[in-house]
Amino acid sequence: MRSSKVIHVVSCHAEGEVGDVIVGGVAPPPGDTLWEQSRWIARDETLRNFMLNEPRGGVFRHVNLLVPSKDPRAQMAWIIMEPADTPPMSGSNSLCVATVLLDSGILPMTEPVTHLVLEAPGGLVEITAQCRDGKAEKVEVHNVPSFADKIDRWIEVEGVGSLQVDTAYGGDSFVIADPQQLGFSLHADEAADLVATGLKITHAANEQLGFTHPLNPQWSHISFCQIAAPVSHESGVATATNAVVIRPGKIDRSPCGTGCSARMAVLHAKGQLKVGEPFIGRSIIGSEFECRIVSPCDIAGRPAIIPSLAGRAWITGTHQHLLDPSDPWPEGYQLSDTWPRDLK
Ligand SMILES: O=C(O)[C@H]1NCC[C@@H]1O
Numbered sequence: 001m002r003s004s005k006v007i008h009v010v011s012c013h014a015e016g017e018v019g020d021v022i023v024g025g026v027a028p029p030p031g032d033t034l035w036e037q038s039r040w041i042a043r044d045e046t047l048r049n050f051m052l053n054e055p056r057g058g059v060f061r062h063v064n065l066l067v068p069s070k071d072p073r074a075q076m077a078w079i080i081m082e083p084a085d086t087p088p089m090s091g092s093n094s095l096c097v098a099t100v101l102l103d104s105g106i107l108p109m110t111e112p113v114t115h116l117v118l119e120a121p122g123g124l125v126e127i128t129a130q131c132r133d134g135k136a137e138k139v140e141v142h143n144v145p146s147f148a149d150k151i152d153r154w155i156e157v158e159g160v161g162s163l164q165v166d167t168a169y170g171g172d173s174f175v176i177a178d179p180q181q182l183g184f185s186l187h188a189d190e191a192a193d194l195v196a197t198g199l200k201i202t203h204a205a206n207e208q209l210g211f212t213h214p215l216n217p218q219w220s221h222i223s224f225c226q227i228a229a230p231v232s233h234e235s236g237v238a239t240a241t242n243a244v245v246i247r248p249g250k251i252d253r254s255p256c257g258t259g260c261s262a263r264m265a266v267l268h269a270k271g272q273l274k275v276g277e278p279f280i281g282r283s284i285i286g287s288e289f290e291c292r293i294v295s296p297c298d299i300a301g302r303p304a305i306i307p308s309l310a311g312r313a314w315i316t317g318t319h320q321h322l323l324d325p326s327d328p329w330p331e332g333y334q335l336s337d338t339w340p341r342d343l344k
Contacts, residue, residue, distance in 0.1 A: 003322035010104055012096035014313035015287035016253030019096030021064045023106065028067040037067060038079045038121035042086035046331060052083060053332025056321050059083050059250050059339050064097050069119040075107055077119035084247035085223055088122025089171030091257010091309050095139045098127045099313035102136040122171055140310035145297050146170040146261040147304035148269035150209050157204045167209055167222060170261025170307060175205035176226045186229055186241045188284050191251050198225035198245025214300035226259045238273060239280040249340035255281035255289040261307035264293055268305055
C-alpha cells in the first residue's frame with residue numbers, strides 16, 4: 001500500500017443525514033478568520049473534490065473539517081463542505097461534529113451534561129449535550145441569528161406557474177414553499193419529484209427574489225428549497241414535516257436544522273410561533289428535531305431570532321482515505337446519473 005495523503009475521518013449521521021468529520025490529515029487552510037478559511041476551501045476545491053466526488057464521496061455526503069478556533073470563546077471550529085456549497089452553518093453537520101468531538105474523546109465529555117462553544121464559518125454556536133455512558137445522546141444547538149427575508153412573495157416557476165413563497169436565513173438561505181400548492185403530501189415515495197420541483201423553485205427564487213446576508217454580503221444566493229407542510233398541533237406542540245431540497249439534487253434526510261431555524265423565523269414574523277414555544281421539525285424519513293426560539297434579536301437593524309434545535313447523531317465508522325500517486329483521478333469525478341446538473 002502507498003499513498004500521497006491519508007485523511008482520517010469519523011463518519012456520522014444526524015437523524016439520517018450524513019455528516020462525516022475529518023479528524024486528522026489535513027492542515028488548517030490559510031485565512032485570518034474562519035469565514036476566510038472556508039472561502040479558501042471553496043475556491044481551492046482540492047479537498048472538496050477529493051472527499052465529496054466519487055469514488056470517495058457522492059451527492060449524499062457532507063464532510064466537516066475540524067480546525068482550531070479563531071474565536072477564543074470556542075473550543076473548536078469546523079468548516080462544512082456540502083455537495084454544492086461551503087456554507088456558513090449547518091444544523092445536521094453541527095450535531096455530527098459535536099457528537100464526534102465528544103464520543104471519540106477529542107474534547108472532554110462531562111456527564112450528564114457537556115457544554116461547548118463551537119465556531120462555524122457563520123458564527124459561534126452553543127452546544128448542550130446530554131451525555132451518558134460515554135455517548136452524547138442528544139445535542140442541542142443554539143444557532144446563529146436567523147431572520148425572515150421576504151414574506152408572501154409570488155414567483156413564476158417553470159412547470160408550476162405562480163407560487164407564493166417566503167425566503168429566510170437560518171444559518172443558510174432558504175426559499176420556503178407550501179406542498180399543498182404543489183400537490184405534494186411529503187411522503188418518501190415523492191422524493192425524486194420533490195427534488196425536481198424544489199430545484200426549479202430554488203432557481204426561480206434566486207432569479208426573481210435573490211438573497212444577500214446583511215452582515216456577510218458574500219453569502220448572496222438562496223441555497224435550498226424547503227417544501228414545508230402547514231403547522232399542525234400534535235399533543236399541543238407545533239409540528240411540521242418538511243422536505244429540504246439540496247442542490248444538485250437530494251432531499252435532506254434530517255429535518256434540516258438551518259431549515260427549521262429559517263422556518264421558525266418566518267413563523268415568528270407572521271405571529272404564528274412565540275418565543276420559547278416548542279416546535280418540532282419532522283423529516284421525510286420521520287426523524288425529528290426539537291426546536292424553539294430562544295430569544296428575539298436584531299441583525300443589522302432587522303428583527304431576528306436565536307433559534308435552538310436538538311437532535312441525535314450516531315457514529316457509523318472510521319475511514320482512512322488514501323490517494324495512490326498513480327490514480328489518474330486524484331480529485332475524483334461527477335457524472336450526471338447520480339450527481340444531477342442543476343435543473344432550471
Ligand atoms: O441541518 C441542516 O441545516 C442541513 N442538513 C444538510 C443540509 C443543511 O446544511
